[in-house]
Amino acid sequence: MSQANVVSYLSEQKQTSDKELAKEWEIMEEFYNEKLWNELTIKLSSFVKNPKIQNEKALMQLYSNFISTFETKINPFGLVEILSVIIAHMKDKKEAIAFIEKLKDKVKICDEAVWMCKVLQGQIYLEFLDDKEATKKIIEDLKDILEEAGNVTPVHGKYYLLASAYYRLIGQHADYYRCSLQFLGCSIESFPKSEWPDQAFFLGLAALLGEGVYNIGELLAHPIIDSLRGTENEWLIELLHAFNSGDIAKFEEMKPIWSSINDLKVQEVKLRQKISLLCLMEMTFKRAANNRTITFTEIANETRLPLKEVELLIMKALAQGLVRGAIDQVAGVVNMTWVQPRVLNRDQVSNMAKTLDTWIQSITSMEQLIETRAAEILTN
Template sequence: MSSKVEAYLTSKKDSSPPELSKKFGDIEELYNKKLWHQVTLALLDLVKEPAMREGTELISLYTSIISELENKINPLSLAEMGGEVMTQHSDPNAAITFIERIMPKVVDHQEAKVLCNVLMAEVTLKRLEDPTRTKKILDETETLLNDIDGVTPVHAKFYKLASDLYCHTGAHAEYYRAALRYLGCTKLSDLDDETKGKHAFYLGLAALLGDGIYNFGELLAHPILSSLESCGCGWLLELLITFNQGDITKFEGSKPQWSSQPDLLARETHLREKIRLLCLMEMTLQRKAWDRQLSFNEIATATGLGERQVEVMVMRALALGLVKGTIDQVTKQVNITWVQPRVLHKNQLAGMIDRLSDWCDDVSSMQTLLQEHAASILTH
């Protein structure tokens, strides 16, 4: 044991409360036995101790012990400890410099490299308040992240920071996708009720306001939305269901609730356009595959538009790739051949089951018809 490590451990054993003193004693024993894996686990536990988070205790721990073991500690564990230590650097640039010094020591470990980048991006966003530089770091890091097999805790840290960035810059669609990915890498049981409610609320707003988001089924199926009821935002859950159903009437009827949210009220025109497009998709979905000719009048009635505005709306849906088909201006009909796939809600699945049942009945009827008239068909 080096004299620096020995002096530090002796000092901390003598000056710390009993429980913390025991932890330093355990580390000393493991260090003397050269049980580096066990030392690593003990240090990971120690850096999370509340008493070590006061002042510059973690910085002293790093310079006195961890720095002496950098080549013996698992690279990912070293990066994790670095993430805890950097929080005690009052100067954000010093915190970034500290992580940059660790990076050469973990260069051969992909997850550790990603984590170091995320830690630097976190300081850049939250302490330096530089979203442009943060975005550049995250874009470079995503390339490294894609090379990691499976889903790791590092994925969760990356997508959490990405969602924080997009929330900060008001990029609703990007926030929506990053936040859903973060939740896909995280156990909901690890989040407290307040955090779950916050995520659910922001996700709901992002789904409504984000450009290009016309699939609400994935979000509606996520258990985190149950948090909206407990935090007094049940109206947002109802609004998401309304959009998923393309129900214009219900949307207008619930305006007193959703207009209380400034972000939604400011984008009222955008919301109406989105729900009308979803209404068109839902109308098509509810029709049988051979009965998807919609008249301008039917669409106008369902969407609350005038007949003259229907063609423009359908062209918008075609341009966005939400539907495929043709517009007959002479007969004032729209023939839709395809609807963008969506994650379906329970009611939508029930409707699809009914249509599949009808299709099976039609196939069965055709089979019976062929069997009954097979002889006459084959002799001609």
């Protein structure tokens, strides 16, 4: 587009009866004429979100008549952020995909801009075109790249949001749980608080149902979980605490509540297996390092499992790396040497402090014993 056409377009836009919009156009024209590309980028970033121009026709005209004439002169990532608003209003989503493909070539000098383009395509594939394979490919292509980026970029939060939405849709609870927590770690400040209760609820279910998810304390320590208080799903906080501490009695007591959620009801066997493993971990954690020989009978009583199933439970815990130790079948005991680290609640931290106190007292007693015996040896 020629300079004359740009001037004509800007002049036409300034004639709007809306004084606020007219003033915005005047400012952008000034930045354009002065070639203040950074200032123009910042102004456009807010202008494209103006409620008065939120339609495909107006936004596409803004791009084709104005932005396209200087798009190679402004920050590539800033350009993608501006155009992402325009892309969101494109009714033909296949056309939107093609538009982003062309955009990727224009911003290829900036890795973050290219990553952002891929995430935008993934969102369209997932939300509008129901193309899960294309979405999966984008998620897998970007996973290692973003993990090796060295620092958190503005793309990370949007990527984890896309990945969590995909994993939730296909029912991969563990991956959804991890990606959602990573998304919150990147974007908690910008995530609307009105959406916190729903996000907390889905995260809670994923923590319970996710294969290999045993660090439930990580979620309980996150401020988003408190958004469930005062809602109809407040009970989920109590259930998560029960799992985190391996409280099987509380789990069974709450069955009339949690079984009303079909996803939990149909997975009751797996839930019982998980809380039994967490119970075993808690039993190991509570014991002093020099007192971790646990009888099968003790485990059966705590987990409420038949005695004949205890050894299988211990073997599962060992196989999954939740604990380390050795089984003595003849004596009917397991000698635990290690338990997987977890995010601890206050009660667990208190128990750990007591264990440390006991350990310190043992060391002090040993020191005193050595001093006494040493004096006897020296005097003799």
